[in-house]
Amino acid sequence: MDGRILCVSERVYRALLVVYPKEFRDAYGPQMVQAFGDLCRESVERGGSTGLIALWIRTLVNLASTAVVERVRRHAGIERLSAKDRKMAGVGFVALSTPLFFVAASLLKYGLGVGLLFDPLDRALMSDPERLRVFNLVSPVVFLGGLGLALLLNVYAVLRFNLSREDGTIVSTVRVEMKLANIVVVVVSSLLLGTLVGYFFLENFAYRP
């Protein structure tokens, strides 16, 4: 069997790598093609054209299954987070917990009439004017500060800015990295901030006939 078949095999395999995500292809495509080329030569030496066909069948099955895995991992954002990303998500979740509790308690109480979370807190604060005064002073800092901190840290974790010069023009690009835990913190903190700011405007500036 001449070397042309091996060349064509390598070329076809290189073209088929398009099924993988671009980042994966860029990082490992050349090595995969080289390894496949080695496998082709070995299969032909061992089993001639039958060996090459058997290799192609195995390779196509492997290509299809692993491409699905790589694409699902990429789209589901289940790439492993770096230690820094995990820390940011962890700090974000902790910072979110207090405002999340108070918003949930208020929504349950005034939306559904369920005072399970709200009533014990209300009693504890109303029974002691000093405690209420401290709560009124500290709570905006804890709520808004916590939400702002969680939002900023995790926006920083998922957004990548890049400035480059192309034909004399400065081009800026923004890329969102699919880091699921960090994105959850960004979404929840944005929703809570929106709820709190909306509530603030409704309470203070809404028209009341």
Added chain:
Amino acid sequence: MRDPRGLLPLTPAVLHILLALADEERHGYGIMKEAEARTGGEVRLGPGTLYGSIKRMLADGLIEESEERPDPELDDQRRRYYRITDFGRRVAGAEAERLLALIDAARAKKLLRAGGALSEGA
């Protein structure tokens, strides 16, 4: 220090790659050949499985790319070589211990004979 048990259980492909790199640095095709030879042809890592696993193992710190070439004269300069890290060695050891415990359990329940061969029914 990271706990190696945090990454267990390993996938068969990851364990085979760690075993292939335990004694020397190898490139992708070298890893495939070592795994195939060691298992008598039972394990054939495809390029997709191999490099998908390598990508995650690099991210987990189990292996690293090697700058050195075992034989620069004879080897293709485009090849990338990989070597096992100390952490990768500890993870492979922890996985081997986990599998050993399973084998001991199988032996205790008489699923395996003392020599390790599969029992042929009751």
